[in-house]
Amino acid sequence: MTRYLLLFSLFLSFKSFSAVTAWTDFMLDNGHIFLPVSIEGIESRAMLDSGAQINSINRAFVGKHNLTLDSARSVNIKGVFKVEKRRAYNNVKVDIFGTEFELDSLVEASLGHHSNGMLLGAGFFKNFIVQLDYSRSKIRLITRDTVDMGEIANVKAVSQKGSGMPIAEIHINGVALWLRIDTGNAGTILIDRRSASRAGLLEQVEGATTSFGANSSGVNEFATSKAVKFGPFEISDVKVSFPADGQKTNLESQYESAGTRIGGKRVVGLIGYDLLKDFIVTLDYKLGKLHIALPELE
Missing domain, CATH: 2.40.70.10 (Acid Proteases)
Structure with missing residues (x-):
């Protein structure tokens, strides 16, 4: 099975059809930005975190839905107050913006309620110019050949x-x-x-x-x-x-x-x-x- 690195397939689709996406609604919950996603066919939401170098899946989401995922090599994560070893998963099917792809090295984390399915960090942000309109709770993506x-x-x-x-x-x-x-x-x-x-x-x-x-x-x-x-x-x-x-x-x-x-x-x-x-x-x-x-x- 072909593995797509991070959001590479989404980037290619976006690049092929438009240099600037339409504004899309995001959910603002206690200061956190969430986008609707599907994980292993289950509707959920993903938090956008530009301060995270890794992508994560919520431990509570995995437990709630009794998911059996392909194990990957554990990762040491350094937080503000502590360093901790976390398990990670490969070949996790994710659908975002209508595009389905697979994520590898998805690190298990505590992201609150099981309705918070995952966190998207550097793997999401580094592929695009990301524009966030906090006042209207809107997001759009821009390719680098469009804006200097x-x-x-x-x-x-x-x-x-x-x-x-x-x-x-x-x-x-x-x-x-x-x-x-x-x-x-x-x-x-x-x-x-x-x-x-x-x-x-x-x-x-x-x-x-x-x-x-x-x-x-x-x-x-x-x-x-x-x-x-x-x-x-x-x-x-x-x-x-x-x-x-x-x-x-x-x-x-x-x-x-x-x-x-x-x-x-x-x-x-x-x-x-x-x-x-x-x-x-x-x-x-x-x-x-x-x-x-x-x-x-x-």
Whole structure:
């Protein structure tokens, strides 16, 4: 049986018929983006997570439907708070945007309720320019021969050396920081404690919350920054989270396979939903290019 790597077949179909897809509805659930999918013939939904290097299938979904899947080599996953070995599967049949293909190395993960069938990470994002209109809950895909992202990008961003993941520079209270662009982070901007200190946030702590990473949970404190500069926009009174004193994290390599050495710019946290939610976000994951715009008033 022919195996399609990640979303290669979807990419070829898209490339053959259109340079820009029609806008398609996505579901926004507590800051997470979901698309309707079919997994092994079962209707479900997939979360889009640009902060994940791997594609995952929900352990609860597999159990609910008593699926017997082809085993693959286990993978070590490094989350924000912990490293954990996970089982993986090959030849998993998936239908998205009306195209059926097979996924290999689909890693088992805890993705909440069994109705959340899977998570699509780098394997989805790197094949296209992905445009997300958060205000209208719409998504469309664009081929790179249609738009010159190097010309229109208005946020300082690059692909991180080693991981290949897109990172962007933002300024919090005037302090420049490199953060991962993470559509899977449904909360506030998350930075490490040293960066929070540099931005003057440790003296303004308002409270603490429990944060859930890929493998485990931890305690984060939060404070409100006076200003966050994101590309051409400056936003006032933005909430920023950071690990509580003594809380160990792996912020610089969340979802990365353990053992991979990362070089290049020092990544100190994650950009999430609270910063992205007001914008139309155009992301070229592969080239590390980003454009943001406010939606037009209707």
